[in-house]
Structures are given as structure tokens and as C-alpha cells.
Amino acid sequence: MEGRVMKSTGSWYDVLGEDGKVYLCRLQGKLRLEEIKESNPVAVGDMVELIGETRDASITAIKPRDNHMLRQSVKKTGHSHVLAANIDQVMLIATLKQPRTSTGFIDRFLVSAEAFRIPQVIIFNKKDLLTPEECKDVDHMQNLYGAESVRDLLRNKTTLIAGHSGVGKSTLLNRLFPHLQQTVSDLSQATDKGTHTTTFAEMFMIDPKTFVIDTPGVKEWGLNDMEAQEISDYFPEMRELRLECKFGSRCLHLTEPKCAIRQAVEDGRIYPSRYESYTNMVTGKDNRK
Ligand SMILES: Nc1nc2c(ncn2[C@@H]2O[C@H](COP(=O)(O)OP(=O)(O)OP(=O)(O)O)[C@@H](O)[C@H]2O)c(=O)[nH]1
Ligand SMILES: [Mg+2]
Numbered sequence: 001m002e003g004r005v006m007k008s009t010g011s012w013y014d015v016l017g018e019d020g021k022v023y024l025c026r027l028q029g030k031l032r033l034e035e036i037k038e039s040n041p042v043a044v045g046d047m048v049e050l051i052g053e054t055r056d057a058s059i060t061a062i063k064p065r066d067n068h069m070l071r072q073s074v075k076k077t078g079h080s081h082v083l084a085a086n087i088d089q090v091m092l093i094a095t096l097k098q099p100r101t102s103t104g105f106i107d108r109f110l111v112s113a114e115a116f117r118i119p120q121v122i123i124f125n126k127k128d129l130l131t132p133e134e135c136k137d138v139d140h141m142q143n144l145y146g147a148e149s150v151r152d153l154l155r156n157k158t159t160l161i162a163g164h165s166g167v168g169k170s171t172l173l174n175r176l177f178p179h180l181q182q183t184v185s186d187l188s189q190a191t192d193k194g195t196h197t198t199t200f201a202e203m204f205m206i207d208p209k210t211f212v213i214d215t216p217g218v219k220e221w222g223l224n225d226m227e228a229q230e231i232s233d234y235f236p237e238m239r240e241l242r243l244e245c246k247f248g249s250r251c252l253h254l255t256e257p258k259c260a261i262r263q264a265v266e267d268g269r270i271y272p273s274r275y276e277s278y279t280n281m282v283t284g285k286d287n288r289k
């Protein structure tokens with residue numbers, strides 16, 4: 001039977017079978033032996049073949065992925081972690097306060113998704129905590145990235161929800177879909193001690209065509225391996241312009257003469273904070289926070 005992985009807790013997997021039942025599965029032995037680059041061979045969202053009973057089943061095969069969202073391991077072990085597979089979009093939840101999400105973090109996350117050609121949405125949360133002045137900052141950031149109704153954005157798609165711990169990912173999902181009733185932590189725990197309330201990525205079926213994947217908060221976001229030359233390709237507003245530079249695809253848009261990107265920053269067609277994130281990524285100065 002075919003199924004879709006909803007949750008993985010190490011050696012056990014919750015798989016939603018074609019029959020609508022959830023199967024508790026292990027990986028069949030031979031799958032475990034295969035050479036794998038990622039720290040997790042099976043990720044939430046994977047389509048698999050399974051056999052067995054609901055309380056004791058085996059995953060016998062993993063279907064090829066349409067796409068996946070990777071997280072580079074911070075410890076540089078060479079391993080990366082597949083956050084989720086077969087997704088239609090990623091939704092980044094960001095907050096200005098408690099905790100603060102920097103534009104650098106946002107831009108590195110967007111670049112990672114763009115590198116896999118996965119559409120991105122950003123939700124600015126906890127606006128009730130902001131002073132009118134700070135609200136203006138968020139409105140400004142919203143203009144920078146665009147805004148729409150969350151429920152509409154999720155409909156008929158599989159969406160990976162990501163963001164720092166404590167930004168309110170689980171709270172937001174509970175509010176939109178009250179039957180989920182996920183655990184959320186109180187503020188002091190979430191922000192001061194840096195504890196994660198959500199500990200495993202988990203996919204929830206909202207209706208047969210709508211899935212949301214709640215994930216544990218990420219502290220930092222490193223870029224996947226990429227060449228300096230390719231980074232501007234993952235900034236959509238730069239991608240359009242980069243071939244107009246005098247040095248064409250060899251231009252890194254730093255100090256080169258007749259650079260169309262730097263000209264666009266000067267003209268106000270590219271936001272300075274986006275360009276700053278870009279140069280930090282190219283020069284390796286980004287602090288990952
Ligand atoms: N002021 C305010 N607090 C919120 C809002 N949304 C969530 N919170 C609080 O923020 C804290 C963290 O919320 P969670 O939903 O657990 O955050 P999370 O992003 O799921 O965190 P992890 O699971 O650790 O990644 C809780 O105390 C929530 O009550 C909001 O819109 N405004
Ligand atoms: Mg959570």
C-alpha cells in the first residue's frame with residue numbers, strides 16, 4: 001500500500017495509508033543499509049510503500065521526491081537534515097520581538113528555499129506586542145515581502161511551517177485549525193531558556209488536499225553549499241537584472257564596475273537590507289542568527 005509520512009521520531013514513523021488509517025512503521029532492514037547523505041533517510045512528507053498492521057508495519061520503499069527542504073547541519077558534519085519532502089511551499093513565521101527574527105535570517109531562509117525552487121510565504125506574527133512605531137517597521141517589512149490571508153495561502157497545498165522557537169507556529173496552527181490542539185509553551189520558557197516546545201516535525205491533514213507541517217524552531221539558518229556566483233540567482237529581484245551587469249554572470253555585484261544590481265540598489269529598486277543580506281552571504285560574513 002502507498003502512504004505518506006506524517007511524523008518521524010527516530011526509528012518509528014507515523015504513516016497515513018491510502019485507506020485513511022495511520023500506520024506505525026519501522027524501516028525495513030535493507031533500506032537502513034543504503035548509503036545516504038542526509039541524517040534522516042525518510043522525512044515527513046515522503047511518499048512510501050508499506051506493509052503490515054496499523055500498530056506494526058514496515059516501510060518497504062521510498063518513492064522519488066518531487067522536492068525537499070534541506071537544513072544544513074550547523075556542526076558541519078557534512079550531513080544535512082531533510083526538514084520535509086514533497087512540499088508546495090514554505091511558510092516562515094517571523095516576529096520582531098520575543099524572539100527577534102532578523103532580516104538576515106529571513107533572507108538566508110528564503111535563499112535556501114529559492115535554491116530548491118520552493119515558493120515562500122512570510123507571516124509576521126505577534127504584532128500585538130509592538131508599539132505603533134514598531135508596527136510601522138513590520139508594515140514596511142510586509143511591503144518588502146508581500147501579504148495575504150493565511151488560510152487562503154494554505155488551501156490545497158502542503159506547507160512547511162518554519163521559524164525561530166517561540167514565534168508562535170503551533171499557536172497559529174491551533175488558532176486556524178482548532179482540532180489540532182498542539183502543545184504550546186508559555187513565553188518565558190520559549191524565549192528565555194531557548195527550549196523547543198515542538199520537538200519533532202509533524203504533518204497534519206486539514207482536508208484530503210491540505211497538509212501543514214509544524215516544525216521545531218530553528219535557532220540559526222546556515223546556507224546550503226552554494227557558489228558565490230549562484231547566490232544572486234536566488235534573490236528573485238536580482239535574478240532579473242544580473243545579466244545586465246558588465247561582467248554578466250561573473251559579476252558578484254560587490255565592487256565591479258557597471259553593476260546593474262548596485263545601480264538598482266542606488267535607484268531604490270532593490271531594498272538595501274536585501275542587498276546587505278546578499279553581500280553578507282557572498283563574503284561569508286553572515287552570522288547565521
Ligand atoms: N503576544 C503574543 N504571544 C503569542 C502569539 N502567538 C503565540 N504567542 C505565545 O508565544 C509563545 C510560543 O508559542 P508557540 O506556538 O509554542 O511557538 P512555536 O513557534 O511553536 O515554538 P517551538 O515549538 O518551540 O518552535 C506562547 O507562549 C504563545 O502563547 C501572539 O500572536 N502574540
Ligand atoms: Mg511549536
Ligand SMILES: [Zn+2]
Pocket residue numbers: 242245246251252253254256258259260261262
Ligand atoms: Zn553586478
